Amino acid sequence: MNRTDRLLAVVLELQGREWTTAAALARQFGISERTVYRDVLALNEAGVPVLSVPGRGYSLMPGYFLPPLHLSVPEAVMLSLGAEAVSAAFDAEYRAAAQSAQKKLTAALPDGRRGEVEDLRGRLRVVPPDEGADAELLRVLRGAVLGGRVVGFTYHKPGGDPGGRQVFPLSLVYLHGAWLLGAYDPARSDRRTFRLSRIEHLTVEATTFDRDPAWRTGPEPDREGRNVTVRLQFPAGSERALRERPSFFQHAVTPARGGLEVTLRVRDGRDVLAWVLSWGADVRVLEPDGLRELVQAEARGMLAGS
DSSP states (O other), X not given: OOHHHHXXXXXXXXXXXXXXXXXXXXXXXXXXXXXXHHHHHHHHHTXXXXXXXXXXXXXXXXXXXXXXXXXXXXXXXXXXXXXXXXXXXSOXXXXXXXHHHHXXXXXXXXXXXXXXXXXXXXXXXXXXXXXXXXXXXXXXXXHHHHHXXXXXXXXXXXXXXXXXXXXXXXXXXXXXXXXXXXXXXXXXXXXXXXXXXXXXXEEEEEEEOOOOTTOOOSOOTTTTTOOEEEEEEXXXXXXXXXXHSOOTTEEEEEEETTEEEEEEEESSGGGSHHHHHTTGXXXXXXXXXXXXXXXXXXXXXXXXXO
């Protein structure tokens, strides 16, 4: 990164934070703190109002905005592809917003650059997942997440009877081919993750909730009761197949004698029973014994019907 690009990047970094230190900027851009001091001085000399307070670091003066940015071709292509993916993955309101943003982006590009972007977009495509039955759930849950509204639903937990839940929806995440709802469950006083394909009879309550900063929204196996370790043995040469269809519960893939060992963390062996069976004779269950017995029982049941 040349100095001109770095100075712009420093301004963008400052614009996105309340305060940041010289040490943090040095780590961010792989430069020395002395170089950070020189960059800040250069920005001040160029008219960028960078405030400096001992013990707090640097910040931009409130109200300062960058002039319109000139996007490079790769930057414009990535934004355009992102808008295209969002327009197909969400409901009509967000789809219209994404399409409008894409048109504005294209119109703002210089004529020559616009042609380059269109040419690259013709060769690169992002095909979003087909949400199917989850599309309406996504639309309703998106509104509940943004509006801080309590939701209730029936949840079909693998290996158990359907049960009613009433939770505070926090986030929607697309992971390993499935949409997940991250939520705080007041009945359990903990955060939980729910797969949208297992949700039925969704209702949005009139009740609202205040989000607690302590409620984290990423998958947390330890907090979600995934205390059972599953170890599986796969033959050599399975790396590509495992990358193409990993398990949501996958924790690690390590080389082992004669192949690969895959470690998963689950609540119960039934969580991964279907995934394990889908590999047929290419997988061997090392532990736990309970999962091995489930696989054997399922195989006997399948053969009994033939």
